[in-house]
Amino acid sequence: MNAGVGKYVERPDNQALAQPLALSNATLYLFPVEADVRRLQVVCDRFLNRPSFGVCDYRVYSSRVVFTLARFGVTRAESPPDAQRGFFSVAAAGVWIPALSTRPTGPSPLTNRPVVFPYYSFFDEGHVVVTGREVWGIPSELAHLEVPYDAASASVFRVSPVVIDRFGPRTLGRTEQLFQITKIPGTSRALFDEVWEDPLAAGAGLSDRLFGGPETAGPESSVRLDLSRSMSSGLTFALLKQFRDAERPEKACYQSGVEANATIRRFRRAGVLDGRFALNLKVADSHPMIEEMGLATSSFDDLVGLFVDMDAVMENGFELWRAP
Numbered sequence: 001m002n003a004g005v006g007k008y009v010e011r012p013d014n015q016a017l018a019q020p021l022a023l024s025n026a027t028l029y030l031f032p033v034e035a036d037v038r039r040l041q042v043v044c045d046r047f048l049n050r051p052s053f054g055v056c057d058y059r060v061y062s063s064r065v066v067f068t069l070a071r072f073g074v075t076r077a078e079s080p081p082d083a084q085r086g087f088f089s090v091a092a093a094g095v096w097i098p099a100l101s102t103r104p105t106g107p108s109p110l111t112n113r114p115v116v117f118p119y120y121s122f123f124d125e126g127h128v129v130v131t132g133r134e135v136w137g138i139p140s141e142l143a144h145l146e147v148p149y150d151a152a153s154a155s156v157f158r159v160s161p162v163v164i165d166r167f168g169p170r171t172l173g174r175t176e177q178l179f180q181i182t183k184i185p186g187t188s189r190a191l192f193d194e195v196w197e198d199p200l201a202a203g204a205g206l207s208d209r210l211f212g213g214p215e216t217a218g219p220e221s222s223v224r225l226d227l228s229r230s231m232s233s234g235l236t237f238a239l240l241k242q243f244r245d246a247e248r249p250e251k252a253c254y255q256s257g258v259e260a261n262a263t264i265r266r267f268r269r270a271g272v273l274d275g276r277f278a279l280n281l282k283v284a285d286s287h288p289m290i291e292e293m294g295l296a297t298s299s300f301d302d303l304v305g306l307f308v309d310m311d312a313v314m315e316n317g318f319e320l321w322r323a324p
Contacts, residue, residue, distance in 0.1 A: 010081055015130035018079035021314040023262075025073025027151055030306040031181055031277060032064040032210045036294025040065065040097050043292060044117060047240045048099075052257050055321040058099040058115065058238055062211050065119075065293055066096045067181065067279065069147045069157045075128060078313070088125050091145040093159045095120040095289065098211070099238065101259075115238040115259065120287070122159055136260045136317045137241025144175060151307040152192070154273055155183040164286035179281045179289075181303070187275035195271035199233070202270035202308070209272060209306055234263040234312065241317075257320040266311040273305035 008018075040060040048058045069092065076087040097117040122143035123129045132138035143161035148154040163176040196202035237260050245253040279300040281289060289295060 014082070015127050016134040017077040017127055017131045018082045019131070019135050019314065019316055020078045021128075021131065022074070022076045022078055022265075023072045023312045023314065024076070025071075026308075026310050026312055027071045027149070028308045028310070029069045029147070029151070029154065029157065029273070030206070030210065030308075031067040031279070031303045033067055033279065033303065034063060034296035034299040035065045036296075037063050039292065039294035043119060044097065044099055047119075048117060048238055048257065051240060051255060051323070052321050053323075055103065056238075056257055057102045058117065059102055060097060060099050062098045064098075064211065065295070066098070066116075066210060067094075067179070068096055069093045069145070069159070069181075071147050071149055075125070088127055090128050091124045091147045092128070093122040093143070093145055093147070093157075094118050095293070097293070101238065113236065115236045117238050119293070120289070122161055136237070136314075137239035137256070137258050138237070143178075151271070151273060151309065154305070154307070155275075157181040161287075163282065163284045165284050167285040173286070176284075177282065178284070178287055179279060181277050181279050181305075183275045184278050184301070189274055192274055193272035195269055197269050199264070199267040202267065205272075206270060206306055206308070209304055234261055236261050239317075252323065255323040257322075258317040259320060260317040261315045262312055263315055264310050264312050268309040270306070270308040273307055275305075277303040277305050279303055 037060050044058045044060055049056055072090045072092065074087045075090045077083050077085070095118070097119050099115050099117055101113045101115050118138055121132060121138050121140045122145060123132065123140055124143060124145045126142065129140040129142050132140035141161045143159055145160070146156060146158035148157070158177055158180045160175055160177045162173045163178055164171055164173045194205065196205050239258045239260065240255070241258045242252045242255040245251040281295070281297075281300065283290060290297065
């Protein structure tokens with residue numbers, strides 16, 4: 001692929017950091033929520049498959065999405081000039097759609113590779129919002145986030161981006177709570193339900209709690225995917241990177257498909273959070289999560305929570321296709 005039209009022009013106050021990004025002292029929280037596979041596939045087709053000129057084919061394999069929240073104690077660019085400029089402490093959140101890439105493309109050109117489409121992504125730090133959008137194509141939003149520092153005492157998670165309740169010319173966008181995940185009173189035993197200190201055991205345990213087993217059937221029933229081994233080393237994000245055209249607002253002046261690996265550099269432990277959790281999700285035109293993904297509201301009141309303590313790195317992206 002073409003590496004670009006020229007050298008990136010740097011600024012002292014540049015917000016788009018030079019990747020890779022090291023994510024140290026990280027705690028990732030995961031809450032699986034039941035959803036409609038058909039609606040999830042519609043989302044993947046719209047943002048990943050149809051724009052790709054036939055290069056990509058991502059297929060949803062799970063009837064669950066994953067609400068994620070994270071704390072990154074140190075977020076640092078690893079390439080000059082930003083590598084020597086400092087670091088950031090960041091909170092993050094999102095909603096991930098698990099899928100399989102049926103085409104041999106990307107940084108690991110194998111068929112039936114597990115990927116994650118981060119359909120919603122929220123960060124509380126501007127550099128990470130801009131870097132996510134401009135470098136990889138993560139659909140990042142700025143938000144106020146409440147994410148626990150310690151998994152042992154995790155009980156309340158809150159995400160508050162700018163929300164538009166009902167689209168209309170007189171509607172003011174406001175910073176409001178979009179969703180909250182809280183521990184259900186009376187379910188705590190004051191200890192983790194389960195803890196894994198081996199990465200392969202953690203991959204198997206997380207896969208079982210997230211998707212119902214360490215393996216899953218691929219788009220064809222004869223395909224079996226070892227999720228536990230895939231998850232033990234990190235994740236691959238599937239993304240649509242695009243910028244709106246300055247002259248024609250209905251057009252993209254740049255559009256490409258990108259995959260990027262988030263690799264675990266140091267695994268410390270993973271486990272099942274103490275207690276059960278409930279999801280409170282606001283209905284808003286700007287974030288129509290229930291409608292778009294077919295979220296099963298009946299599952300909101302009995303969620304299992306998972307966590308991973310680690311150091312990771314968001315690697316350079318791999319461009320799969322670029323619009324002419």
